[in-house]
Amino acid sequence: MSRRLVLVALLFTALYLSSNADGYPCSSTEGLPLVRNISELTQNSYGRPGLSHMTVAGSLLHGMKEVEVWLQTFASGSHTPIHRHSCEEVFVVLKGSGTLYLASNSHSKYPGNPQEFPIFSNSTFHIPVNDAHQIWNTNKEEDLQFLVIVTRPPVKVFIYDDWHMPHTAAKLKFPYYWDEECYLIPPTKDEL
Ligand SMILES: *[C@@H]1O[C@H](CO)[C@@H](O)[C@H](O)[C@H]1NC(C)=O
Numbered sequence: 703m704s705r706r707l708v709l710v711a712l713l714f715t716a717l718y719l720s721s722n723a724d725g726y727p728c729s730s731t732e733g734l735p736l737v738r739n740i741s742e743l744t745q746n747s748y749g750r751p752g753l754s755h756m757t758v759a760g761s762l763l764h765g766m767k768e769v770e771v772w773l774q775t776f777a778s779g780s781h782t783p784i785h786r787h788s789c790e791e792v793f794v795v796l797k798g799s800g801t802l803y804l805a806s807n808s809h810s811k812y813p814g815n816p817q818e819f820p821i822f823s824n825s826t827f828h829i830p831v832n833d834a835h836q837i838w839n840t841n842k843e844e845d846l847q848f849l850v851i852v853t854r855p856p857v858k859v860f861i862y863d864d865w866h867m868p869h870t871a872a873k874l875k876f877p878y879y880w881d882e883e884c885y886l887i888p889p890t891k892d893e894l
């Protein structure tokens with residue numbers, strides 16, 4: 703490698719390290735218009751079949767401190783994992799229909815059989831803190847689309863293999879799928 707190349711490489715490494723110093727390399731609204739066209743924001747499946755996720759306003763992406771807003775679309779038959787988090791979460795269903803499975807059993811050993819709630823276009827619901835839940839698009843005809851508002855971002859999600867897995871065995875997935883590329887600092891423990 704020529705000396706010049708080495709210098710350039712060093713410069714880029716230094717820039718990279720300094721931009722990551724606070725652990726939020728993606729956090730910036732600089733250069734972003736204040737009013738953004740949702741149709742032009744980036745969507746991604748993050749490797750999850752049937753999912754399209756967009757961070758409308760994010761902690762790591764935009765420096766939000768208290769809330770985060772997502773727009774998510776689930777194709778027929780696709781679903782979230784069974785999971786819990788110690789933040790509040792509000793859903794506003796924009797399109798389609800599906801099923802919310804909710805186990806309000808954070809004081810027992812494991813979630814147990816969940817209650818089923820039909821969800822539908824123009825419905826809203828919230829998930830109590832630490833309740834295990836899962837959302838399925840059970841509609842064979844249509845996509846299910848909703849806005850999700852979560853507090854205390856970036857979200858720390860504990861994932862269950864099934865409804866009888868002990869709360870203490872649920873696996874922390876942090877940073878969550880869409881936060882992975884922006885997050886570089888190890889998580890703090892935040893378990894039940
Ligand atoms: C928002 O983006 C969509 C897709 O690019 C475009 O069709 C629409 O006209 C845009 N809306 C405005 C108000 O610019």
Ligand SMILES: *[C@@H]1O[C@H](CO)[C@@H](O)[C@H](O)[C@H]1NC(C)=O
Nearest residue numbers: 795796797798822823824825
């Ligand atoms: C949702 O409900 C509100 C309040 O009744 C209504 O104004 C709005 O048109 C509804 N939207 C849809 C998509 O049905």
